Amino acid sequence: MSRQAPSHTQILVVGGGPGGSFAASVLAKEGFDVVVLEAAKFPRYHIGESMLPSIRHFLDLLGAIGKIENHGFRRKPGAAICFSASSLLRIEPFPTVFETNGSEKAILTLERVIILGTWNVPNSTTYSCNTLRNWASRCTKSTGSPNSRLPTVPPSQAVPYARHTLSPGRKSIEFDYLIDASGRMGLMSTKYMKNRKVNESLKNVACWGYWTNTGMYGRGTERHNAPWFEALTDESGWAWFIPLKGKVSVGIVMDMTTSTAKKAARNTNGETHTLTDHYLAQLDFVPRLKTLLDGAELVVDPTGAEPAVRSASDFSYTATAYYGDHFRLVGDAACFIDPFFSSGVHLAISSGLTAAVTIAASIRGQCTEEEAGGFHDSKIAVSYTRFLLVVMGAYKQIRNQSDAVLSDIDEDNFDRAFDLIRPVIQGTADVRKVRTEDEMQKAMDFVTNIFVPTDPEMMQAVNMRLGMTLLAPATPMFTEDQIAQLAEGDQNAEHVIRQANASKAVDFYSGPERLMSEVINGFIGSTKPGSLGLVRVA
Numbered sequence: 001m002s003r004q005a006p007s008h009t010q011i012l013v014v015g016g017g018p019g020g021s022f023a024a025s026v027l028a029k030e031g032f033d034v035v036v037l038e039a040a041k042f043p044r045y046h047i048g049e050s051m052l053p054s055i056r057h058f059l060d061l062l063g064a065i066g067k068i069e070n071h072g073f074r075r076k077p078g079a080a081i082c083f084s085a086s087s088l089l090r091i092e093p094f095p096t097v098f099e100t101n102g103s104e105k106a107i108l109t110l111e112r113v114i115i116l117g118t119w120n121v122p123n124s125t126t127y128s129c130n131t132l133r134n135w136a137s138r139c140t141k142s143t144g145s146p147n148s149r150l151p152t153v154p155p156s157q158a159v160p161y162a163r164h165t166l167s168p169g170r171k172s173i174e175f176d177y178l179i180d181a182s183g184r185m186g187l188m189s190t191k192y193m194k195n196r197k198v199n200e201s202l203k204n205v206a207c208w209g210y211w212t213n214t215g216m217y218g219r220g221t222e223r224h225n226a227p228w229f230e231a232l233t234d235e236s237g238w239a240w241f242i243p244l245k246g247k248v249s250v251g252i253v254m255d256m257t258t259s260t261a262k263k264a265a266r267n268t269n270g271e272t273h274t275l276t277d278h279y280l281a282q283l284d285f286v287p288r289l290k291t292l293l294d295g296a297e298l299v300v301d302p303t304g305a306e307p308a309v310r311s312a313s314d315f316s317y318t319a320t321a322y323y324g325d326h327f328r329l330v331g332d333a334a335c336f337i338d339p340f341f342s343s344g345v346h347l348a349i350s351s352g353l354t355a356a357v358t359i360a361a362s363i364r365g366q367c368t369e370e371e372a373g374g375f376h377d378s379k380i381a382v383s384y385t386r387f388l389l390v391v392m393g394a395y396k397q398i399r400n401q402s403d404a405v406l407s408d409i410d411e412d413n414f415d416r417a418f419d420l421i422r423p424v425i426q427g428t429a430d431v432r433k434v435r436t437e438d439e440m441q442k443a444m445d446f447v448t449n450i451f452v453p454t455d456p457e458m459m460q461a462v463n464m465r466l467g468m469t470l471l472a473p474a475t476p477m478f479t480e481d482q483i484a485q486l487a488e489g490d491q492n493a494e495h496v497i498r499q500a501n502a503s504k505a506v507d508f509y510s511g512p513e514r515l516m517s518e519v520i521n522g523f524i525g526s527t528k529p530g531s532l533g534l535v536r537v538a
Helices: 018-029 054-062 065-069 124-135 187-193 256-266 275-285 287-291 340-363 369-398 411-418 422-426 437-451 456-466 480-487 491-505 512-517
Strands: 008-014 034-038 074-076 078-082 090-093 096-101 104-107 118-120 140-143 146-149 165-168 173-180 196-198 204-212 228-231 237-244 247-255 309-313 317-319 327-329 523-526 533-536
Touching: 008 018, 018 034, 018 054, 018 173, 018 340, 034 173, 054 340, 054 512, 173 187, 173 340, 187 327, 204 237, 204 256, 204 275, 228 287, 237 275, 247 256, 247 275, 256 275, 275 287, 275 309, 327 340, 327 369, 340 369, 340 512, 340 523, 340 533, 369 411, 369 437, 369 523, 369 533, 411 437, 422 437, 437 491, 456 491, 480 491, 512 523
Parallel strands: 008 034, 008 173, 034 140, 078 228, 173 327
Antiparallel strands: 074 118, 078 090, 096 104, 146 165, 165 173, 196 317, 204 247, 204 309, 228 237, 237 247, 523 533
Protein backbone atom coordinates (compact mmCIF):
# COMPACT_ATOMS: atom_id res chain seq x y z
CA MET A 1 0.00 0.00 0.00
CA SER A 2 1.27 3.46 -0.85
CA ARG A 3 2.16 5.71 2.04
CA GLN A 4 2.87 9.41 2.32
CA ALA A 5 6.48 9.96 1.29
CA PRO A 6 8.77 11.37 4.00
CA SER A 7 10.67 14.62 3.60
CA HIS A 8 14.04 12.83 3.52
CA THR A 9 15.30 9.37 2.66
CA GLN A 10 18.71 7.78 2.49
CA ILE A 11 18.04 6.20 -0.93
CA LEU A 12 15.36 7.32 -3.37
CA VAL A 13 14.31 4.91 -6.13
CA VAL A 14 12.40 6.48 -9.03
CA GLY A 15 10.34 3.74 -10.65
CA GLY A 16 8.75 0.57 -9.31
CA GLY A 17 9.46 -1.75 -12.25
CA PRO A 18 11.79 -4.80 -12.15
CA GLY A 19 15.07 -2.90 -11.65
CA GLY A 20 13.80 -0.37 -9.15
CA SER A 21 11.80 -2.92 -7.16
CA PHE A 22 14.70 -5.33 -6.95
CA ALA A 23 17.24 -2.67 -5.92
CA ALA A 24 14.87 -1.29 -3.28
CA SER A 25 14.11 -4.75 -1.92
CA VAL A 26 17.79 -5.70 -1.58
CA LEU A 27 18.68 -2.41 0.12
CA ALA A 28 15.67 -2.49 2.44
CA LYS A 29 16.45 -6.04 3.56
CA GLU A 30 19.90 -4.77 4.45
CA GLY A 31 18.38 -2.14 6.72
CA PHE A 32 18.83 0.98 4.61
CA ASP A 33 16.15 3.66 4.47
CA VAL A 34 14.55 3.42 1.01
CA VAL A 35 11.67 5.20 -0.69
CA VAL A 36 10.24 4.04 -4.01
CA LEU A 37 8.50 6.66 -6.14
CA GLU A 38 6.17 5.27 -8.79
CA ALA A 39 4.13 7.51 -11.11
CA ALA A 40 1.63 4.80 -12.09
CA LYS A 41 -0.78 2.88 -9.91
CA PHE A 42 -0.17 -0.89 -9.88
CA PRO A 43 -1.29 -3.07 -11.53
CA ARG A 44 -0.31 -1.34 -14.76
CA TYR A 45 0.21 -2.50 -18.32
CA HIS A 46 3.71 -3.12 -19.63
CA ILE A 47 4.89 -5.48 -22.35
CA GLY A 48 7.60 -7.99 -21.37
CA GLU A 49 6.46 -11.50 -20.69
CA SER A 50 9.08 -14.21 -21.10
CA MET A 51 11.66 -14.66 -18.35
CA LEU A 52 15.20 -16.06 -18.69
CA PRO A 53 16.20 -18.84 -16.24
CA SER A 54 18.72 -16.51 -14.57
CA ILE A 55 15.77 -14.70 -12.96
CA ARG A 56 15.26 -17.61 -10.57
CA HIS A 57 18.65 -17.03 -8.97
CA PHE A 58 18.03 -13.33 -8.47
CA LEU A 59 14.62 -13.96 -6.92
CA ASP A 60 16.15 -16.60 -4.69
CA LEU A 61 18.43 -13.90 -3.26
CA LEU A 62 15.29 -12.21 -1.89
CA GLY A 63 13.67 -15.46 -0.83
CA ALA A 64 10.91 -14.68 -3.30
CA ILE A 65 10.93 -17.88 -5.37
CA GLY A 66 8.08 -19.48 -3.44
CA LYS A 67 5.88 -16.43 -3.80
CA ILE A 68 6.41 -16.30 -7.56
CA GLU A 69 6.01 -20.08 -7.94
CA ASN A 70 2.69 -20.00 -6.09
CA HIS A 71 1.29 -17.06 -8.03
CA GLY A 72 0.12 -19.23 -10.90
CA PHE A 73 2.19 -17.80 -13.75
CA ARG A 74 2.43 -19.89 -16.90
CA ARG A 75 5.51 -22.08 -16.56
CA LYS A 76 8.13 -21.75 -19.32
CA PRO A 77 9.85 -25.09 -20.00
CA GLY A 78 12.10 -23.65 -22.72
CA ALA A 79 11.44 -22.21 -26.15
CA ALA A 80 11.50 -23.15 -29.82
CA ILE A 81 13.19 -20.87 -32.34
CA CYS A 82 12.98 -21.17 -36.12
CA PHE A 83 15.23 -18.77 -38.05
CA SER A 84 13.94 -19.69 -41.52
CA ALA A 85 11.38 -21.91 -43.21
CA SER A 86 14.05 -24.49 -44.01
CA SER A 87 16.10 -24.29 -40.81
CA LEU A 88 16.24 -26.77 -38.00
CA LEU A 89 14.29 -25.74 -34.95
CA ARG A 90 16.42 -24.50 -32.11
CA ILE A 91 14.97 -25.82 -28.86
CA GLU A 92 16.06 -23.69 -25.93
CA PRO A 93 15.96 -26.13 -23.02
CA PHE A 94 16.47 -25.18 -19.43
CA PRO A 95 19.08 -27.34 -17.73
CA THR A 96 18.16 -30.37 -15.72
CA VAL A 97 19.33 -30.15 -12.14
CA PHE A 98 19.22 -32.17 -8.98
CA GLU A 99 19.05 -30.82 -5.47
CA THR A 100 22.05 -31.74 -3.37
CA ASN A 101 21.03 -30.10 -0.12
CA GLY A 102 18.72 -27.25 0.74
CA SER A 103 18.85 -24.63 -1.98
CA GLU A 104 22.24 -25.72 -3.34
CA LYS A 105 21.85 -27.00 -6.88
CA ALA A 106 24.26 -28.63 -9.29
CA ILE A 107 23.63 -28.76 -13.03
CA LEU A 108 23.81 -32.51 -13.55
CA THR A 109 21.55 -35.26 -14.81
CA LEU A 110 21.68 -38.15 -12.43
CA GLU A 111 19.07 -39.53 -10.10
CA ARG A 112 16.47 -37.16 -8.68
CA VAL A 113 15.83 -34.42 -11.21
CA ILE A 114 13.80 -31.27 -11.61
CA ILE A 115 13.64 -28.84 -14.52
CA LEU A 116 15.09 -25.42 -13.83
CA GLY A 117 12.27 -23.66 -15.61
CA THR A 118 11.06 -20.11 -15.47
CA TRP A 119 7.82 -18.32 -16.30
CA ASN A 120 5.90 -16.44 -18.93
CA VAL A 121 4.55 -13.51 -16.96
CA PRO A 122 1.54 -11.53 -18.21
CA ASN A 123 2.49 -7.87 -18.40
CA SER A 124 5.49 -8.55 -16.18
CA THR A 125 5.55 -5.26 -14.35
CA THR A 126 1.89 -5.72 -13.49
CA TYR A 127 2.32 -8.81 -11.39
CA SER A 128 5.88 -9.93 -10.73
CA CYS A 129 7.11 -6.43 -10.00
CA ASN A 130 4.15 -5.69 -7.80
CA THR A 131 5.19 -8.78 -5.84
CA LEU A 132 8.72 -7.38 -5.56
CA ARG A 133 7.41 -3.96 -4.61
CA ASN A 134 5.57 -5.51 -1.69
CA TRP A 135 8.39 -7.86 -0.76
CA ALA A 136 10.58 -5.48 1.22
CA SER A 137 8.43 -4.26 4.08
CA ARG A 138 10.94 -1.53 4.95
CA CYS A 139 10.39 0.25 1.63
CA THR A 140 8.09 3.23 1.57
CA LYS A 141 6.09 3.13 -1.65
CA SER A 142 4.66 6.43 -2.81
CA THR A 143 2.49 6.77 -5.89
CA GLY A 144 2.83 10.12 -7.59
CA SER A 145 4.37 11.81 -10.58
CA PRO A 146 8.14 12.26 -10.12
CA ASN A 147 8.13 15.84 -11.39
CA SER A 148 11.76 16.74 -11.13
CA ARG A 149 13.37 19.41 -9.04
CA LEU A 150 16.78 17.99 -9.76
CA PRO A 151 19.38 20.62 -10.67
CA THR A 152 20.23 21.58 -14.22
CA VAL A 153 23.91 21.51 -13.29
CA PRO A 154 25.86 19.35 -15.81
CA PRO A 155 27.12 15.98 -14.48
CA SER A 156 30.70 17.13 -15.07
CA GLN A 157 30.39 19.70 -12.32
CA ALA A 158 31.11 18.82 -8.73
CA VAL A 159 27.65 19.50 -7.30
CA PRO A 160 26.16 16.03 -6.71
CA TYR A 161 22.60 15.41 -7.85
CA ALA A 162 21.90 13.70 -4.55
CA ARG A 163 22.02 16.98 -2.67
CA HIS A 164 18.75 17.97 -4.32
CA THR A 165 15.18 16.79 -4.43
CA LEU A 166 12.44 15.17 -6.45
CA SER A 167 8.82 16.16 -6.06
CA PRO A 168 6.04 13.51 -6.01
CA GLY A 169 3.06 15.77 -6.59
CA ARG A 170 3.50 18.74 -4.28
CA LYS A 171 5.85 17.26 -1.70
CA SER A 172 9.64 17.42 -2.09
CA ILE A 173 11.93 14.61 -0.94
CA GLU A 174 15.55 15.14 -0.02
CA PHE A 175 17.79 12.13 -0.58
CA ASP A 176 21.39 11.06 -0.28
CA TYR A 177 21.46 8.56 -3.16
CA LEU A 178 19.28 8.22 -6.24
CA ILE A 179 18.46 5.11 -8.29
CA ASP A 180 16.91 6.08 -11.61
CA ALA A 181 14.65 3.21 -12.60
CA SER A 182 12.24 5.42 -14.51
CA GLY A 183 12.14 3.11 -17.51
CA ARG A 184 12.17 4.25 -21.09
CA MET A 185 11.59 7.84 -19.94
CA GLY A 186 15.12 7.74 -18.49
CA LEU A 187 14.93 10.76 -16.20
CA MET A 188 18.68 11.21 -15.70
CA SER A 189 19.89 10.00 -19.08
CA THR A 190 17.50 12.02 -21.24
CA LYS A 191 16.85 15.11 -19.12
CA TYR A 192 20.13 15.81 -17.31
CA MET A 193 23.04 13.74 -18.61
CA LYS A 194 21.67 13.80 -22.17
CA ASN A 195 23.83 10.78 -23.00
CA ARG A 196 21.35 8.36 -24.56
CA LYS A 197 22.10 7.10 -28.07
CA VAL A 198 19.97 4.93 -30.37
CA ASN A 199 21.40 1.73 -31.85
CA GLU A 200 21.11 2.30 -35.58
CA SER A 201 21.66 -1.39 -36.32
CA LEU A 202 18.56 -2.35 -34.31
CA LYS A 203 16.10 0.27 -35.47
CA ASN A 204 13.01 -1.91 -35.40
CA VAL A 205 9.31 -1.57 -34.71
CA ALA A 206 7.09 -4.05 -32.87
CA CYS A 207 3.34 -4.60 -32.89
CA TRP A 208 1.50 -7.15 -30.79
CA GLY A 209 -1.86 -8.38 -29.54
CA TYR A 210 -3.37 -11.13 -27.40
CA TRP A 211 -5.24 -14.22 -28.58
CA THR A 212 -7.49 -16.86 -27.06
CA ASN A 213 -8.33 -20.43 -28.17
CA THR A 214 -4.93 -20.90 -29.81
CA GLY A 215 -3.03 -24.06 -30.55
CA MET A 216 -0.07 -25.18 -28.47
CA TYR A 217 3.57 -25.95 -29.26
CA GLY A 218 5.05 -29.21 -27.94
CA ARG A 219 1.82 -30.62 -26.54
CA GLY A 220 2.51 -33.66 -24.34
CA THR A 221 6.31 -33.32 -24.51
CA GLU A 222 8.89 -31.80 -22.16
CA ARG A 223 8.38 -28.56 -24.10
CA HIS A 224 4.63 -28.62 -23.50
CA ASN A 225 3.20 -25.16 -24.16
CA ALA A 226 6.63 -23.56 -24.70
CA PRO A 227 6.96 -20.19 -26.46
CA TRP A 228 7.53 -20.22 -30.22
CA PHE A 229 9.73 -17.73 -32.11
CA GLU A 230 9.86 -17.64 -35.92
CA ALA A 231 11.64 -15.52 -38.53
CA LEU A 232 9.52 -13.77 -41.14
CA THR A 233 9.86 -15.43 -44.53
CA ASP A 234 10.73 -12.10 -46.16
CA GLU A 235 13.72 -11.81 -43.75
CA SER A 236 12.49 -8.48 -42.36
CA GLY A 237 12.20 -9.63 -38.74
CA TRP A 238 10.65 -12.20 -36.44
CA ALA A 239 7.53 -13.06 -34.46
CA TRP A 240 6.79 -14.33 -30.97
CA PHE A 241 4.08 -16.64 -29.61
CA ILE A 242 4.20 -16.60 -25.80
CA PRO A 243 1.57 -18.54 -23.82
CA LEU A 244 0.20 -16.72 -20.80
CA LYS A 245 -2.52 -17.68 -18.35
CA GLY A 246 -5.75 -17.67 -20.34
CA LYS A 247 -4.31 -16.05 -23.48
CA VAL A 248 -1.29 -15.94 -25.77
CA SER A 249 0.83 -12.91 -26.64
CA VAL A 250 1.65 -12.74 -30.36
CA GLY A 251 3.97 -10.04 -31.67
CA ILE A 252 5.82 -9.04 -34.83
CA VAL A 253 9.20 -7.26 -34.79
CA MET A 254 10.63 -5.95 -38.04
CA ASP A 255 12.98 -3.45 -39.54
CA MET A 256 11.37 -0.01 -39.33
CA THR A 257 12.06 0.90 -42.96
CA THR A 258 10.44 -2.31 -44.17
CA SER A 259 7.46 -1.85 -41.85
CA THR A 260 6.89 1.69 -43.13
CA ALA A 261 7.14 0.51 -46.74
CA LYS A 262 4.65 -2.29 -46.14
CA LYS A 263 2.14 0.12 -44.61
CA ALA A 264 2.57 2.56 -47.50
CA ALA A 265 2.09 -0.21 -50.08
CA ARG A 266 -1.24 -1.21 -48.50
CA ASN A 267 -2.55 2.34 -48.29
CA THR A 268 -3.31 2.59 -52.01
CA ASN A 269 -6.35 3.78 -53.95
CA GLY A 270 -7.28 6.05 -51.09
CA GLU A 271 -7.87 3.10 -48.78
CA THR A 272 -6.31 3.42 -45.32
CA HIS A 273 -5.36 0.34 -43.35
CA THR A 274 -5.20 0.34 -39.56
CA LEU A 275 -2.43 -0.94 -37.31
CA THR A 276 -4.54 -4.05 -36.72
CA ASP A 277 -4.77 -4.63 -40.50
CA HIS A 278 -1.00 -4.27 -40.78
CA TYR A 279 -0.43 -6.65 -37.85
CA LEU A 280 -2.75 -9.35 -39.20
CA ALA A 281 -1.15 -9.11 -42.65
CA GLN A 282 2.30 -9.90 -41.23
CA LEU A 283 1.08 -13.24 -39.88
CA ASP A 284 1.21 -14.53 -43.46
CA PHE A 285 5.01 -14.26 -43.21
CA VAL A 286 5.18 -16.68 -40.24
CA PRO A 287 3.31 -19.75 -41.56
CA ARG A 288 4.23 -22.09 -38.70
CA LEU A 289 3.11 -19.60 -36.08
CA LYS A 290 -0.06 -18.92 -38.06
CA THR A 291 -1.07 -22.57 -37.82
CA LEU A 292 -1.08 -22.13 -34.03
CA LEU A 293 -3.71 -19.42 -34.52
CA ASP A 294 -6.15 -21.62 -36.50
CA GLY A 295 -9.53 -21.02 -34.90
CA ALA A 296 -8.07 -18.47 -32.45
CA GLU A 297 -9.55 -15.05 -31.69
CA LEU A 298 -7.77 -11.73 -31.29
CA VAL A 299 -8.77 -10.18 -27.95
CA VAL A 300 -10.72 -6.97 -28.55
CA ASP A 301 -11.86 -4.71 -25.73
CA PRO A 302 -15.63 -4.25 -26.31
CA THR A 303 -15.50 -0.79 -24.72
CA GLY A 304 -12.69 0.34 -27.00
CA ALA A 305 -10.73 1.59 -23.99
CA GLU A 306 -7.78 -0.68 -24.76
CA PRO A 307 -6.38 -1.20 -28.28
CA ALA A 308 -6.46 -4.69 -29.73
CA VAL A 309 -2.99 -4.16 -31.22
CA ARG A 310 -0.22 -2.08 -29.65
CA SER A 311 3.02 -0.81 -31.14
CA ALA A 312 6.43 0.43 -30.02
CA SER A 313 9.40 1.71 -32.03
CA ASP A 314 12.95 2.99 -31.67
CA PHE A 315 13.31 0.95 -28.51
CA SER A 316 16.98 -0.05 -28.78
CA TYR A 317 19.32 2.38 -27.04
CA THR A 318 22.19 2.73 -24.61
CA ALA A 319 23.96 5.49 -22.66
CA THR A 320 27.56 6.62 -22.53
CA ALA A 321 27.59 6.24 -18.72
CA TYR A 322 25.29 4.55 -16.22
CA TYR A 323 26.26 6.40 -13.07
CA GLY A 324 27.27 9.73 -11.59
CA ASP A 325 28.01 11.24 -8.18
CA HIS A 326 25.54 9.52 -5.81
CA PHE A 327 23.22 8.19 -8.52
CA ARG A 328 22.85 5.03 -10.61
CA LEU A 329 20.85 4.19 -13.75
CA VAL A 330 19.17 0.78 -13.89
CA GLY A 331 16.97 -1.21 -16.26
CA ASP A 332 15.38 0.56 -19.21
CA ALA A 333 16.45 3.92 -17.78
CA ALA A 334 20.00 2.81 -18.62
CA CYS A 335 19.63 0.76 -21.81
CA PHE A 336 17.43 -1.59 -23.77
CA ILE A 337 18.45 -3.91 -26.59
CA ASP A 338 15.52 -5.67 -28.24
CA PRO A 339 12.60 -7.97 -27.32
CA PHE A 340 14.49 -10.90 -28.85
CA PHE A 341 16.07 -13.25 -26.29
CA SER A 342 14.04 -11.77 -23.40
CA SER A 343 17.05 -9.93 -22.02
CA GLY A 344 15.18 -6.88 -20.71
CA VAL A 345 14.09 -8.12 -17.29
CA HIS A 346 17.45 -9.84 -16.72
CA LEU A 347 19.32 -6.60 -17.42
CA ALA A 348 16.88 -4.64 -15.25
CA ILE A 349 17.20 -6.90 -12.22
CA SER A 350 20.95 -7.46 -12.53
CA SER A 351 21.55 -3.70 -12.84
CA GLY A 352 19.24 -3.16 -9.87
CA LEU A 353 21.46 -5.48 -7.85
CA THR A 354 24.70 -3.75 -8.86
CA ALA A 355 23.13 -0.39 -8.01
CA ALA A 356 22.21 -1.71 -4.56
CA VAL A 357 25.61 -3.31 -3.98
CA THR A 358 27.56 -0.22 -5.02
CA ILE A 359 25.42 2.23 -3.06
CA ALA A 360 25.82 0.04 0.03
CA ALA A 361 29.58 0.00 -0.55
CA SER A 362 29.67 3.78 -0.85
CA ILE A 363 27.60 4.33 2.29
CA ARG A 364 29.69 1.84 4.26
CA GLY A 365 32.98 3.37 3.16
CA GLN A 366 34.25 0.20 1.51
CA CYS A 367 35.50 2.28 -1.43
CA THR A 368 35.13 5.75 -2.87
CA GLU A 369 31.87 6.80 -4.50
CA GLU A 370 33.73 7.02 -7.82
CA GLU A 371 35.00 3.43 -7.46
CA ALA A 372 31.51 2.23 -6.54
CA GLY A 373 29.91 3.99 -9.50
CA GLY A 374 32.59 2.68 -11.85
CA PHE A 375 31.87 -0.90 -10.74
CA HIS A 376 28.16 -0.43 -11.50
CA ASP A 377 28.95 1.17 -14.87
CA SER A 378 31.25 -1.67 -15.92
CA LYS A 379 28.78 -4.37 -14.91
CA ILE A 380 25.97 -2.91 -16.99
CA ALA A 381 28.27 -2.28 -19.96
CA VAL A 382 29.57 -5.85 -19.92
CA SER A 383 26.14 -7.49 -19.62
CA TYR A 384 24.68 -5.18 -22.26
CA THR A 385 27.48 -5.87 -24.74
CA ARG A 386 27.26 -9.65 -24.30
CA PHE A 387 23.51 -9.68 -24.93
CA LEU A 388 23.85 -7.16 -27.78
CA LEU A 389 26.20 -9.48 -29.66
CA VAL A 390 23.74 -12.36 -29.20
CA VAL A 391 20.83 -10.31 -30.52
CA MET A 392 22.83 -8.96 -33.46
CA GLY A 393 23.98 -12.47 -34.30
CA ALA A 394 20.37 -13.65 -34.28
CA TYR A 395 19.36 -10.83 -36.63
CA LYS A 396 22.25 -11.71 -38.89
CA GLN A 397 20.70 -15.17 -39.31
CA ILE A 398 17.09 -13.96 -39.49
CA ARG A 399 17.89 -11.40 -42.17
CA ASN A 400 20.31 -13.74 -43.95
CA GLN A 401 22.99 -11.08 -43.93
CA SER A 402 26.60 -11.89 -44.70
CA ASP A 403 27.72 -9.14 -42.36
CA ALA A 404 26.17 -7.50 -39.34
CA VAL A 405 26.42 -3.80 -38.60
CA LEU A 406 28.77 -3.61 -35.64
CA SER A 407 29.28 0.13 -35.33
CA ASP A 408 27.23 0.18 -32.14
CA ILE A 409 29.73 -2.00 -30.24
CA ASP A 410 31.90 0.11 -27.94
CA GLU A 411 35.51 -1.11 -28.03
CA ASP A 412 36.22 -0.77 -24.32
CA ASN A 413 33.01 -2.56 -23.42
CA PHE A 414 33.78 -5.27 -25.94
CA ASP A 415 37.20 -5.79 -24.33
CA ARG A 416 35.70 -6.16 -20.87
CA ALA A 417 32.83 -8.36 -22.01
CA PHE A 418 34.78 -10.83 -24.13
CA ASP A 419 38.16 -11.24 -22.46
CA LEU A 420 36.70 -14.52 -21.24
CA ILE A 421 36.35 -15.97 -24.73
CA ARG A 422 39.26 -14.34 -26.55
CA PRO A 423 41.63 -17.31 -26.03
CA VAL A 424 38.89 -19.62 -27.36
CA ILE A 425 38.00 -17.69 -30.52
CA GLN A 426 41.62 -16.73 -31.26
CA GLY A 427 43.04 -20.13 -30.40
CA THR A 428 45.97 -18.66 -28.53
CA ALA A 429 46.93 -17.66 -25.01
CA ASP A 430 48.68 -14.55 -26.38
CA VAL A 431 45.49 -12.56 -26.59
CA ARG A 432 45.54 -9.19 -28.32
CA LYS A 433 43.65 -6.35 -26.67
CA VAL A 434 42.80 -4.70 -29.97
CA ARG A 435 39.32 -5.19 -31.33
CA THR A 436 39.16 -6.14 -34.99
CA GLU A 437 36.17 -6.62 -37.28
CA ASP A 438 37.12 -10.28 -37.67
CA GLU A 439 37.22 -10.78 -33.91
CA MET A 440 33.84 -9.06 -33.54
CA GLN A 441 32.34 -11.44 -36.07
CA LYS A 442 33.92 -14.44 -34.32
CA ALA A 443 32.58 -13.30 -30.95
CA MET A 444 29.11 -12.81 -32.43
CA ASP A 445 29.17 -16.26 -34.05
CA PHE A 446 30.42 -17.74 -30.78
CA VAL A 447 27.66 -16.38 -28.54
CA THR A 448 24.86 -17.06 -31.01
CA ASN A 449 25.63 -20.76 -30.64
CA ILE A 450 23.06 -20.40 -27.87
CA PHE A 451 20.56 -20.93 -30.71
CA VAL A 452 21.96 -24.16 -32.18
CA PRO A 453 19.33 -26.95 -32.27
CA THR A 454 19.37 -29.00 -29.08
CA ASP A 455 16.84 -30.41 -26.68
CA PRO A 456 16.93 -31.60 -23.03
CA GLU A 457 17.43 -35.21 -24.03
CA MET A 458 20.51 -34.32 -26.08
CA MET A 459 21.95 -32.28 -23.23
CA GLN A 460 21.41 -35.11 -20.77
CA ALA A 461 22.93 -37.72 -23.08
CA VAL A 462 26.06 -35.65 -23.79
CA ASN A 463 26.59 -34.79 -20.12
CA MET A 464 26.33 -38.47 -19.21
CA ARG A 465 28.67 -39.58 -22.00
CA LEU A 466 31.33 -37.00 -21.20
CA GLY A 467 31.02 -37.53 -17.47
CA MET A 468 30.94 -33.78 -16.87
CA THR A 469 28.42 -31.03 -16.35
CA LEU A 470 28.91 -28.70 -19.30
CA LEU A 471 26.99 -25.82 -17.71
CA ALA A 472 28.66 -26.08 -14.30
CA PRO A 473 30.72 -22.98 -13.40
CA ALA A 474 33.90 -25.03 -13.01
CA THR A 475 33.68 -26.56 -16.48
CA PRO A 476 35.89 -24.59 -18.90
CA MET A 477 34.93 -23.33 -22.32
CA PHE A 478 36.30 -25.43 -25.14
CA THR A 479 38.26 -24.50 -28.26
CA GLU A 480 37.32 -25.75 -31.74
CA ASP A 481 39.88 -28.53 -31.50
CA GLN A 482 38.59 -29.61 -28.10
CA ILE A 483 34.99 -29.58 -29.33
CA ALA A 484 35.92 -31.83 -32.26
CA GLN A 485 37.77 -34.19 -29.93
CA LEU A 486 34.90 -34.38 -27.41
CA ALA A 487 32.12 -34.66 -30.00
CA GLU A 488 33.82 -37.51 -31.91
CA GLY A 489 31.82 -36.70 -35.04
CA ASP A 490 28.48 -36.60 -33.22
CA GLN A 491 26.66 -33.49 -34.44
CA ASN A 492 24.27 -33.52 -31.48
CA ALA A 493 27.19 -33.54 -29.06
CA GLU A 494 28.84 -30.70 -30.96
CA HIS A 495 25.65 -28.61 -30.73
CA VAL A 496 25.35 -29.21 -26.98
CA ILE A 497 28.99 -28.27 -26.31
CA ARG A 498 28.76 -25.13 -28.45
CA GLN A 499 25.59 -24.09 -26.68
CA ALA A 500 27.24 -24.64 -23.28
CA ASN A 501 30.22 -22.54 -24.41
CA ALA A 502 27.95 -19.71 -25.48
CA SER A 503 25.88 -19.88 -22.30
CA LYS A 504 29.03 -19.33 -20.23
CA ALA A 505 29.92 -16.23 -22.23
CA VAL A 506 26.45 -14.72 -21.77
CA ASP A 507 24.65 -14.49 -18.41
CA PHE A 508 21.90 -16.81 -19.57
CA TYR A 509 21.58 -19.23 -16.65
CA SER A 510 23.69 -17.51 -13.99
CA GLY A 511 22.58 -15.13 -11.28
CA PRO A 512 24.10 -12.95 -8.55
CA GLU A 513 27.07 -15.25 -7.88
CA ARG A 514 28.44 -14.95 -11.41
CA LEU A 515 27.52 -11.27 -11.65
CA MET A 516 29.36 -10.35 -8.46
CA SER A 517 32.38 -12.67 -8.82
CA GLU A 518 33.95 -11.08 -11.90
CA VAL A 519 36.64 -8.64 -10.77
CA ILE A 520 36.15 -5.01 -11.81
CA ASN A 521 38.96 -2.55 -11.03
CA GLY A 522 40.12 -4.64 -8.07
CA PHE A 523 36.66 -5.25 -6.56
CA ILE A 524 34.11 -8.03 -6.42
CA GLY A 525 30.58 -7.72 -5.08
CA SER A 526 29.12 -9.26 -1.94
CA THR A 527 25.44 -10.11 -1.51
CA LYS A 528 25.94 -11.85 1.84
CA PRO A 529 23.27 -10.66 4.32
CA GLY A 530 24.69 -7.94 6.52
CA SER A 531 27.70 -7.51 4.22
CA LEU A 532 26.13 -6.10 1.06
CA GLY A 533 28.76 -4.10 -0.79
CA LEU A 534 32.14 -4.37 -2.51
CA VAL A 535 35.19 -6.34 -1.43
CA ARG A 536 38.68 -5.33 -2.50
CA VAL A 537 40.73 -8.23 -3.88
CA ALA A 538 44.48 -8.50 -4.24
